[in-house]
Amino acid sequence: MSFEFSNKYLKQLSRAVEQEENEYIINEFDGMHSADISTVMEGLSAEDCKYILELLNPSVGADVISEIEDDTRNNFLTLFTPQELSKYMDNTDSDDAADILNDMPVKVREEVLASMNNNEKVQYIIDLLHYEEDCAGGLMAKELVKANINWNVSQCIEEVRRQGQNVDKIYTVYVVDDHDILLGRISMKKLLIANDLTKVADLYEPEIAKVYSYLDEEEVADIMQHYDLEVIPVINVQGRLLGRITIDDVVDVITEQAEKDQQAMSGLSEDVEETDSLIAMARARLPWLIVGMSGGLLGANFLGGFEEELSRIPAMAFFIPLITATGGNVGIQSSTIVVQSLASGGFQGSAMNRYLRVLVIAILNGLTLAALVYGFNMIFSDNHQLAIVVSFALFSVIMIASFMGTITPLVLSKFGINPALASGPFITTCNDLIGLGVYFMVAKALLH
CATH class of the missing domain: 3.10.580.10 (CBS-domain)
Structure with missing residues (x-):
């Protein structure tokens, strides 16, 4: 069960810090898990965090610093001198200490290391700082038996x-x-x-x-x-x-990767946090929004080339949202399943078997939805020709969208690009354009 606290509790703590009620603060955090203390500190000012941390035992303080979110930690650690920080680094596991110091300016980092008492820990940290953060060397701790x-x-x-x-x-x-x-x-x-x-x-x-x-x-x-x-x-x-x-370091990796995949699938071009500036958050969203807008503009121009078909059967326009939405949904379903399988290593077996499964599923879904749409048109409209056009186009769009949703993340993964990108605006925009193209080409072929 996660630790929960209210704004009233945070205000009470801030007031205790302001009035220097040290005994109350110490009793409040006595026996509390370091992860829960870090959760409390997420809601406090940097100055309050520093004050509370200095009242805690250095070993507890070291655990809290390791647990707290990077942005919050970086904000209040700037208030400490290198000598003050060194006592916490002496009590921190080498892998966590290396991660914390790696976010600091080089001069501060060197002063902290020079002030530490545990020479063996210092050498461990120096060794770990040579590794990239996203490799096994950057994850490991030197302490072992x-x-x-x-x-x-x-x-x-x-x-x-x-x-x-x-x-x-x-x-x-x-x-x-x-x-x-x-x-x-x-x-x-x-x-x-x-x-x-x-x-x-x-x-x-x-x-x-x-x-x-x-x-x-x-x-x-x-x-x-x-x-x-x-x-x-x-x-x-x-x-x-x-x-x-x-395992705790690996859980962090899995969590971070899941967050990145979710952001990529949502159309965010870079990693953003709640604490980032409005400009940074807008910049992260803008590129894929421009891609989506460009796709919409292309679709609008594309429709202009089929004025004749629309003039012959104006009711065709009513089904444009159906075609594009279904194609987008099918594509996202397919790509999301592939991305999840790639992430878990479950996308195994021969390539031919994979594609045959996708083909069979697409045929079953396509026939079902096409039959439903055909039945709807025959019940609520006497235009037999329109019913055939919409149903056939819908079936074709589902087939193509399934293939696109499957093949795109596989291709991106092959070239070392995050396949989660395929599950966001990219696949939706592509399927919208393809759906419109298929719809009107089917209409043109059948009507003529």
Whole structure:
């Protein structure tokens, strides 16, 4: 269940900050989860956030900074000095600390690192800052627990105790050789029940899922979903163990990608947040609105070439919205299903089988809707010729829109373009123009 609060509660907190009621503030947040504290801070001013954060334990404050939304965090962190920030970075996991510092100016980042007390953490962060944010190296944390294959169980458990002090959760113990080459894993259960003198080499499991540091974050998410993993090790091209990626980081990747796909399907040309300026939000919407408007203008000019058909059967104009709307809906349905399948890795099998399925579904839907429209026309109109034109055109538009909705995201994906673009104004505009063209060409062919 998500944490909820009211505007009254926020005003009460702001008043407590203004009046420096420190005991009340500390008691209010005592025992509250860091994610809930970050939710509260989303509704407060940057100054209030800073004041409250300074009253919290540094380890709790570090968790809150990691949980809070990027825009809010960047706003109030500018109020801290590098020395003040360093105590929070000392208590933050290396992957989160690298992400936070990466958003800061280079000079501030260097001063924060220079002020930190945990030298090992500093080196971890510096290593992580070399990786791109959207690859496995940018997702991983350096903190992990590893054991040498030549150790016995007693040595291994002693090292787990020592290394585990810097790790929030120990999911597994990685087994490496003298050069830190990843060889496999060993479960905590095996370590705890084995004889102290038993060699790690006799207990470890050599089969282990792993990813290279350069692998794209979405591929990492797919692998962890496929194997139902809570954590996955990261290696370099030589096979050396570099770090680990946990499920919470992958959930963030999946959420961000879903948001980007939704924005692309809505016709937004760039990533926008609620806190962005009005100009930025308008700029993100404008390109695809222009595409849609251009399609409408082309459609209007296109209609001018079929004045003769419209003059012969004026009632044809009544069915233009039906043709364009149905084509658009069918195209969006098809493209959305393909985009979802591509995202989940479910679009498998031979290409011919995929297209045959699309063809059969389109025929079934086309025949059903065409029959319904034909029946409607025959009941409410005595124009048999118009009924045939509209029904045949509708069937043709459904067939073409299904094909377009299927093939377009596949082509975009093939060329490395976000296939979600096909589910927005692009596919709608194309299907509107194609629908009008098919409608009037069918009319011209049948009427003549």
